[in-house]
Amino acid sequence: xxxxxxxxxxxxxxxxxxxxxxxxxxxxxxxxxxxxxxxxxxxxxxxxxxxxxxxxxxxxxxxxxxxxxxxxxxxxxxxxxxxxxxxxxxxxxxxxxxxxxxxxxxxxxxxxxxxxxxxxxxxxxxxxxxxxxxxxxxxxxxxxxxxxxxxxxxxxxxxxxxxxxxxxxxxxxxxxxxxxxxxxxxxxxxxxxxxxxxxxxxxxxxxxxxxxxxxxxxxxxxxxxxxxxxxxxxxxxxxxxxxxxxxxxxxxxxxxxx
Amino acid sequence: xxxxxxxxxxxxxxxxxxxxxxxxxxxxxxxxxxxxxxxxxxxxxxxxxxxxxxxxxxxxxxxxxxxxxxxxxxxxxxxxxxxxxxxxxxxxxxxxxxxxxxxxxx
Numbered sequence: 306x307x308x309x310x311x312x313x314x315x316x317x318x319x320x321x322x323x324x325x326x327x328x329x330x331x332x333x334x335x336x337x338x339x340x341x342x343x344x345x346x347x348x349x350x351x352x353x354x355x356x357x358x359x360x361x362x363x364x365x366x367x368x369x370x371x372x373x374x375x376x377x378x379x380x381x382x383x384x385x386x387x388x389x390x391x392x393x394x395x396x397x398x399x400x401x402x403x404x405x406x407x408x409x410x411x412x413x414x415x416x417x418x419x420x421x422x423x424x425x426x427x428x429x430x431x432x433x434x435x436x437x438x439x440x441x442x443x444x445x446x447x448x449x450x451x452x453x454x455x456x457x458x459x460x461x462x463x464x465x466x467x468x469x470x471x472x473x474x475x476x477x478x479x480x481x482x483x484x485x486x487x488x489x490x491x492x493x494x495x496x497x498x499x500x501x502x503x504x505x506x507x508x509x510x511x512x513x514x515x516x517x518x519x520x521x522x523x524x525x526x527x528x529x530x531x532x533x534x535x536x537x538x539x540x541x542x543x544x545x546x547x548x549x550x551x552x553x554x555x556x557x558x559x560x561x562x563x
Numbered sequence: 564x565x566x567x568x569x570x571x572x573x574x575x576x577x578x579x580x581x582x583x584x585x586x587x588x589x590x591x592x593x594x595x596x597x598x599x600x601x602x603x604x605x606x607x608x609x610x611x612x613x614x615x616x617x618x619x620x621x622x623x624x625x626x627x628x629x630x631x632x633x634x635x636x637x638x639x640x641x642x643x644x645x646x647x648x649x650x651x652x653x654x655x656x657x658x659x660x661x662x663x664x665x666x667x668x669x
Contacts, residue, residue: 352568352570352584352585352586352635352637353584353586353635355586355588355632355633355635357568357586358566358567358568358586358587358588358633361566361568362566362588365566512590512631512632512633513632513633
């Protein structure tokens with residue numbers, strides 16, 4: 306295979322799965338399917354995908370000791386490629402201790418504050434984006450499989466209600482764009498189904514990687530509704546509902562989108 | 564500056580044309596954007612990228628504000644001898660980031 310001779314020189318990121326993901330037979334469609342060929346090509350090339358810069362930073366920080374306990378992520382979690390597989394695609398999760406859902410970002414901060422005795426990272430900070438992108442990268446190619454029954458159900462229902470609730474000066478809900486009009490142009494952009502299987506995502510508009518909560522805030526602002534804060538319960542519940550809408554889709558982190 | 568990635572084939576036969584791929588994290592601030600205070604955000608970009616192959620310069624480019632953020636660069640090179648390919652990025656403040664990779668040529 307001609308390509309075999311070009312693979313090499315990428316230290317420490319042993320990619321067990323093909324970087325460019327095969328097409329899915331699922332009913333729901335990833336944002337990838339709504340992107341232009343050029344954008345898809347950026348996502349599919351391991352060297353051209355700008356999100357990989359955040360994956361690499363996350364990998365470097367994984368073994369960095371921080372906090373009074375003298376630990377790094379690696380101290381407890383060893384090789385992320387093994388221990389973090391399938392983690393991001395199963396979050397957000399209901400946690401007994403909290404009595405509510407927990408997102409990956411909150412879990413990372415729980416590890417940092419309780420186990421490492423280090424400072425929590427801000428939701429959209431460079432360090433947290435790198436860490437959550439690196440963790441989610443380990444689930445690339447694996448199907449989204451979130452639990453929405455049992456103790457998670459009331460929060461799932463809240464997320465579903467939020468998704469269908471009209472809000473803002475424009476009085477629109479997530480559903481109005483992402484279900485009623487997926488595939489339709491909104492000015493110069495094609496509306497997707499609003500899936501989050503590729504988050505944290507490298508968004509060309511942002512010129513950097515960003516979280517799902519950043520996107521939720523942006524969407525809320527677009528309909529002239531007051532956005533919730535990063536890490537708000539409303540957004541974590543919404544994450545679960547939106548992840549469930551994308552069940553079966555492959556994790557694509559770091560995805561490249563408009 | 565920022566983190567950078569470089570990919571060069573690990574092995575090649577003498578005379579092969581190989582592809583070198585590189586990526587660097589950088590905002591590439593053009594100097595045209597205005598901040599929330601209405602004032603222009605000062606220009607801060609990578610102004611030059613140069614690659615050497617065992618010390619000899621094989622590629623050099625001056626970059627300008629039109630180059631996008633987190634720029635990707637790819638170029639072709641003839642594999643002639645084993646050694647090191649090094650890429651150096653220099654920004655407006657003359658700060659340099661470099662990344663190197665080895666290639667074995669048989």
